[in-house]
Amino acid sequence: MMFRFEVNPSLCTGCRTCELACAFTHTKNQKPGRSRIYPIGYAKDEYVPVTCLQCDEAACIKSCMFDALRRNEETGAIELNLERCVKCEACVAACPFGCALIDNVHEEIVKCDLCGGSPACAQFCPTKALEYKKIA
Amino acid sequence: MLLAVIRREGVDVPALCEHEAIEPCGSCRLCMVEITKKEWDGWKNHVTSCLYPVEDGLIVSTHTDQVMEIRKTILDLYMARCPGSEVIQKMAEEYGIYKTSYITVPDADNCIMCYACTRICEVLGKSAIAAVERGHRKVIAPPFGDVPPDCIGCLSCAHICPTDVIKWNDEDGTRTIWKKNFELITCKECGKNIISREFADYIIEKREVPAEYFETCDDCKRAEVARKMGSLVTRAKEVSL
Amino acid sequence: MNVDMDKLKDIIGRSPQESNFLIAVLQDIQREFHYLPPEALTETARALNVPLSKVYGVATFYNAFSLDPRGEKVVRVCAGTACHIKGASLILEQLENGLGIKAGETTEDMKYTLEVVNCVGVCAMAPVITVNDKYYGNVRSDRVMRLVKKD
C-alpha cells in the first residue's frame, strides 16, 4: 500500500491549522516545537502548504554522516533518530526543498515523520487542501 | 548494550560520554551499575552499562549504595576538574554535592575528556582533533595545538560536547572553530548563512549530493517550492478561465 | 631547523606503509633525528595514510618520543623505585641546579637534555643515570655533575 500527500493549493486559506496540529502532535516538555509543515504565501491570499516529500533519492539521508536519518519501511517516512543526531545541519542544507528544519525552541533538527502513518496536519486541515491518500 | 536496555525500561542512569552516533568508550564512568547472576553465587561486579553486552539472566541494580557512592565521588571529582560547568553542577547537585571535596585542578577548563568530539570526528572520517599527551596532562587538541588541517568546520564536535567546551563563532560569512576560519556558504537569494563551504564540498564528494542543493537556504528553497506549486495553480486557473 | 626530507622519506619507506607501523616508523625517525620534527609527523601521516591528529596523539602519548630538538647529550635520571629510595630525587636536583634546566628541558646551547625515566632495569646499581646510551650506576649526588661534564 502506498500513501501520498495530495495538496490542493487552491483550497488552502493559510489558516495554519496544519502547523498547529504538527507542532502539538510533536510536543515535548510542554513546549510546542517547530512545525514540519508550512503554508507559504506565493501571491496575495494564495497559499501552499509545504512539507517533506519523503523523496526516494533523499538528499537528507545521503548527507547525514552519522546515519541519523533512516527510512521507515512501513510508513515510507524518512525518520530522524534524535539520539544519533549531532545537529550539524547537513540535512537542512542539503534538502533541495528546504524541508529538513531547525527547531530553535528545542535546539534540534525536526523532520516530518508522517506521524507514524496518519499525519495530523492532513487530519486537521479544515478545507481538505491537504489530504493523505492511498494511491495504490 | 546494557545502558540502552536500562533506559528503555525507564530507569534513569546518568551518562556524559555516551551518544548514539559514536561507539561507547566508558570514559565518564557515570553509567556504572552493579550486575550479578543467579549462578554467580552472590558474586557481584560493577560495570559500565554503556559497554556491557546484554546477557540473559543478568540481574542489574542501578542505584545501590555502592553505585551511588561511586557516582557521587566521580561527580565530586568532576566538580574539581570542571568548576565552571553548569551541566556538571546540575548533575552533582542531584547527588547532593554542592562543593567539591578536592582541590580545584589548576588551569582546568570544563572539558571532561570524554572523547565525544574526537569520536564523532572519526565517524565523520576526518579525525581533525585527537587526545594529546596522556594521564592528567591529557587535552583534546588539533595537531601541534595549531589550526587543524583536516577540520571542515561542521561543528559536530561542538554540538556533541556534553559540557559545551568547544567554542565557535559565525560572523560576516565566516565561521571560526579551533582557531580555523571557514567560508560559510551564504544563500544566493537572501544571504543567510548555510554551512561551511568545506563541509558542503565534503558531503558533495562523499555522498554524491548535487552541489546546487547547497546554494540556497532552507527558507528560500521552501518559498521556491511554494512558488512553483502556486504557479501550477495559477496556470490551471488561467486555463479554466 | 631544516629537516633532510630525503632522509626522512627514506626512513619512512623502510617500513611497510601501513597504519600499524606508525609507532615503529616514529621510533626510527626519533632514532635518526633524536626528536620528531613537525615535517616528520606530517610526512608520516601522509605516507601511512593516518590522520595527522592521530600521529600527533601517538607522538605525545609515548615517552619514547620528543617533539623538541634535544641536546648533544641526553642525561636520563632513573626514577625507578630502587633508585628513588636510594636518592634519585637528590641526584635530579643536583643535575637541575648544575645544568640550570628542569627535567624535560634542554640547555640553550643545545648541549644537554635532562630527562627523568621510569626505570632502566638496572636496579641493582641504583641510583642510575644514563648519558646517551651509557649507564652509570651507584651515582653519588655530590659527584653527578662532574660525571656528566666529563662524559
Add this chain to the structure above:
Amino acid sequence: MRIESIDQLNQWREKCRTEFEAQKRRILICLGTACRANGAIEVYEEFKKVLAEKNINDVSVEAVTKTGCHGYCALGPLVILEPEGTFYTKVKKINIPEIVEKTIENGEIIQRLLYKDANTKKRVADYNEIPFYARQQRIALRNAGNIDPNQIEHYIAVGGYQGMAKALTQMKPQEVIDEVSKSGLRGRGGGGFPTGRKWATCAKVESDIHYVICNGDEGDPGAFMDRTLMGSDPHSVLEGMIICAHAVGSIKGYIYVREEYPLAVINLKKAIEDAREFGLLGDNILGSDLCFDIQVNRGGGAFVCGESSALMKSVAGEIGEPRAKYIHSVVQGLYNKPTVLNNVESFATVPMIIEKGADWFTSFGTPKSPGTKVFSLAGKIMNSGLVEVPMGITLREIIFDIGGGIPNKRKFKAVQTGGPSGGCLPAEKLDLPCDFDSLTAAGSMMGSGGMVIMDDRTCMVEIARYFLGFLVMESCGKCVPCREGLYQLYQLCTKICEGKGTEEDLELMEKLSKTIEIGSLCGLGKSGPNPFVSTLLYFRDEYLAHIRDKKCPGGVCRNLITFTINDDCTGCLACIKACPTEAITGEKKKKHILDQELCTQCGSCYAVCKFDAIDIT
C-alpha cells in the same frame, strides 16, 4: 641450513653439543646491562686480547664467551671460569692478565676476586656454594649467564628447542594445552591467570587467524626479570611462543619489548633471524604443518601498555589506551582476533614443562602456585640481582638468606612487591610464603616479581606518594576515576608529606581509593590506590605521625625533619662540599656547623657523610 625434521634437529644438536663441550675451558663473561655499565665489555675485550697474545695451549680466544645476565648484579662484572666454576666478582680490566696467568695457566685461584661471605668472612670459589645461588632453582633462568644469547648453537647444545620438537612431532595441540593446564602454570606477568585455561579458550574460538603475543613491556619500576630473560636467553622465549602457536593454531606472533631495553631488542631480533635461517620459524617448522613467524615490536615507553588491551592497541600502532574487557582478549584481542598474551617468563618456562612434563613442574612450588618464580631484588639489600626460587618460599628466605639482608646494619622496614600496582609488606609479614594467593591476601600482589626492599630510612607515606605520582604520570587518562582520582589522591598524599594533612584527608583518601578501585576501567586504575591502601594498612602510625606530630619517622619528608651534626663529625669537609646552599661551615678536623636557616633539608650532607655524623630528627 634448514632443519626439516626432528632427526636433522637431533643430528645438529649432537654437532653443537660436541663443539660446545670440546671447549673445555670456557670463560663466561656476564654482559648483562649492569655488568656492562661497570665495564664488562672492556673485560671481555681484554680477555680476548690477552689470550690472543699469550697463545696458551687448549685455550683459544673462542673460549671467551659473552653471556647474558647471570643474576648477581650487585657484584658485577662477573667472570666464571668453567669447568671448575670459579666465580670472580667485580672484575676490572687490569685484573685480566693476572687471571690469565694465575688461574687459566696455572690453576691458581685469586682469593681477593672471589665472593666473600658476609657472615663467615670466607671466600667461596664455586658459585654454586654461594648462598645467593645455592637456594635457587633455575627453570626460566636455566641458561641465563651460561650461554651466549647470540649463538643459536649454544642454545641447541644445551637442549634448546627440544620441548618444541616434542610438541610439534609427538603432541596434538590439545595435548599441549592439557599438559600446560596440568602443570598449573599461572601467568608470570602478575595476574596469575592459569596459562592452560587461557590457551584452551583461545584455541576454541573460531577465527581465520589467532595471534600469540609475548608481553615484554616490563614497566614496573624496580623489576628487571624480563629484560634479563629476553637479553640472556631469547631463544627460550621464542620456543615457548612456537609451542603456544602450535597449541592455539596461530601463524603470527609478536613480542612487545620495552623501549628502554635496547639489548633485549637486539638479542631477540638476532635470535629470530637465526631461528628463521634454521627453519625453526617460518613455514612447516620441523616438517610439521605449523607455519609461524614472530615480529618484534618496540614499545613506546608507557607503563599502561603492560595492560593487555592497551598493549594490543600499541602493537597495532595506536595510542595505548585500554578498553573494557567484558569480552576477553583471548576471544577479541589484537585486531579483534583471538589472541593469547603471555609474559616473557611464562613463555620461557613452557618449553621445560613440555620437555620434562607437568609432573616434574608441579614438584616445585605450592599446589596452587606450582613451579618457580623469578624475583628481582633491589633497593636496600645486600645482594641485589635476579633470583629464581620455588613458589612458596618465604619473604624472609628471599630477603635475608638469599638477598643477604639489609646493608649498613640498618633495620628492615618493608618490601614492596608487584610494582606500582602492588603493595608494601612490613616485617610482620616476612614469613609470608611467596605465591600468588598469599601475597594478594596480604594486600599486595605477585606482580611481575619485582621486590624493592626498604630500610628504616624510608618514609612509607613518601613511598605511597612516589607511586601515586608515578601512576598519575602513567595513567592513560581515558577514564575519570584513574585520571582525576589518582591525581587527587596524589595531591592529598603530598599534603600529608608536607605536614599539612588532616585526619579528614585520610578518610577522604580511603573513600576515594574505594571508588577508584571499583570504578576504573582497567587494571592500572583498579590497582592504582594499592600503594596507598597497603601502606595505610600496615603503617597507619606513620601517617598519623605526619598528621598529628608533624614528624616523619623515616626522616625523608623535608618539611618535617631537621638535620644536625653530632660529635662523630671528624671534620672531613665532605658535607661542606656537598651542601648546595652553603648551610654547613667549618674547618678541617673540626666539628662542622650547620646553619638551620640556610638548610633546605635536601639530605646531600647525609648522603655523603661516612661517619654517621648527621642526625635526622
